[in-house]
Amino acid sequence: MDLVEKALAGDRRALARLLSLVEDDSPQAQEALAVLHPHTGRAHIVGVTGAPGTGKSTLVNELAKRLRARGTTVGIVAVDPTSPFTGGAILGDRVRMRDLAGDPGIFIRSMATRGSLGGLARATGDAVKVLDAVGFQTILVETVGVGQAEVDVARTAHTVVVVEAPGLGDDVQALKAGLLEIADILVVNKADRPGAGQTALALEATLGLGWNNSNAADGWRPPILKTVALDGTGVEAVVEAIDAHRAFLQQSGLWVQKEQERVRADLMQALHREMLDRLIEQVGEAEIDRWVGRIVAREVDVYTAVESLLERPE
Amino acid sequence: MSKQFRVLIAKPGLDGHDRGAKVVARALRDAGMEVIYTGLRQTxxxxxxxxxxxxxDAVGLSILSGAHMTLVPRVLEGLREAGLEDVKVFVGGIIPDEDAEALKEMGVVEIFGPGTSTQTIVEAFHRHLAGG
Known part of the structure; x- marks a missing residue:
């Protein structure tokens, strides 16, 4: 694995090639990840998520600048959506990350979702592992602009920053399940706009309710921080909150627990894919099509078909 | 599915006319490519x-400032120095014929002048990328 050795030695071209192998799900990627695995587990993985247009990319840019100012190396994986119709994608997060150009302590990779629906690409987790293995100390994972239920980032990141902006909805939105529940840090960006105070208050009220029951066991209450990412106002406080959350995870033992949960989810997902691939290979696409036909013709239902497919003799 | 092509669309230099670059980015997206769009004023x-x-796999440069004879060679040289000589470079913009010839000799694979249809551009990208 020449590529892996080069990447571990700091070759950025090799790193970029490795990330492509992982993204394209190539057989070499599995070998590479196996070699890289012992080198992983050192980075602080920070997810940045929120609705489209709340300022995620701009915030990531500002966070990275501040992390670099104190000497932390930063890997960035920025995810944008793939068109469900053409398979193409516009990956535009770099537009907001101009300030980070020319710094060897930073590596930015844009990724298309390629059909994944949880706010990340299938390969995002593996891309993060690659960046972790080659030594980036903090890895910022920016999700696609999400709605309410795309919460995959919570399984990939140690610390999740949820970015909100004023004017996106009333306080009932803040009551709903999903995105807010995965927040370790809440940022109300564009805080120079009208309604920012109200948004923060609505979040505060919701969090107050939640914190009294479900999250109380953790002992971490997500801070609500106001920022204007465009000019950097308030971003230092977000960096401090990210540090504080890391310290909290490590002291409380949750770092290890989260790692175990993450690895379990990872293992389950890999098993799921591998078993499905093997089954399809074994029975053949034609057989699957035959069952689809039978289901459409109302001869059998989906669950009967599954039972039959799984019970086929070797 | 065939290989997923990744293309960078960039606007080097100081002119602020990015409509063309955006139209091309969108056309390539609609042709099924992943287009990394970097925006204005890139060195x-x-x-x-x-x-x-x-x-x-490819870089598309949009230049309307007239500075193509300075900017394009620097991109080509930089790509070579970085070991990226296999990356195909396309240029769009207002490029006089004699400059176009010179740029092609330097290694630009295709040059698109004003009025080129997106269809033509997409086909050219496909042709050069599929050719390896």
Missing amino acids: PEMIVEAALQEDV
Whole structure:
């Protein structure tokens, strides 16, 4: 694995090639990840998520600048959506990350979702592992602009920053399940706009309710921080909150627990894919099509078909 | 599915006319490619760095400022220095014929002048990328 050795030695071209192998799900990627695995587990993985247009990319840019100012190396994986119709994608997060150009302590990779629906690409987790293995100390994972239920980032990141902006909805939105529940840090960006105070208050009220029951066991209450990412106002406080959350995870033992949960989810997902691939290979696409036909013709239902497919003799 | 092509669309130099670059980015997206769009006022160094990090198959440069004879060679040279000589470079913009010839000799694979249809551009990208 020449590529892996080069990447571990700091070759950025090799790193970029490795990330492509992982993204394209190539057989070499599995070998590479196996070699890289012992080198992983050192980075602080920070997810940045929120609705489209709340300022995620701009915030990531500002966070990275501040992390670099104190000497932390930063890997960035920025995810944008793939068109469900053409398979193409516009990956535009770099537009907001101009300030980070020319710094060897930073590596930015844009990724298309390629059909994944949880706010990340299938390969995002593996891309993060690659960046972790080659030594980036903090890895910022920016999700696609999400709605309410795309919460995959919570399984990939140690610390999740949820970015909100004023004017996106009333306080009932803040009551709903999903995105807010995965927040370790809440940022109300564009805080120079009208309604920012109200948004923060609505979040505060919701969090107050939640914190009294479900999250109380953790002992971490997500801070609500106001920022204007465009000019950097308030971003230092977000960096401090990210540090504080890391310290909290490590002291409380949750770092290890989260790692175990993450690895379990990872293992389950890999098993799921591998078993499905093997089954399809074994029975053949034609057989699957035959069952689809039978289901459409109302001869059998989906669950009967599954039972039959799984019970086929070797 | 065939290989997923990744393309960088960038605007080097100081002119602020990015409509063309955006139209091309959108057309390539609709043709099924992943298009990394970097926006305005990119230096050749920034473009080379982005091409390297994103591991793209092609770079499309949109230049309407007249500075193509300074900017394009610097991008080509930077790509070579970074070991990215296999990345195909396309240029769009107002490029006089004699300059176009010179740029092609330097290694630009295709040049698109004003009025080129997106269809033509998409076909050219497909042809050069599929050709390896």
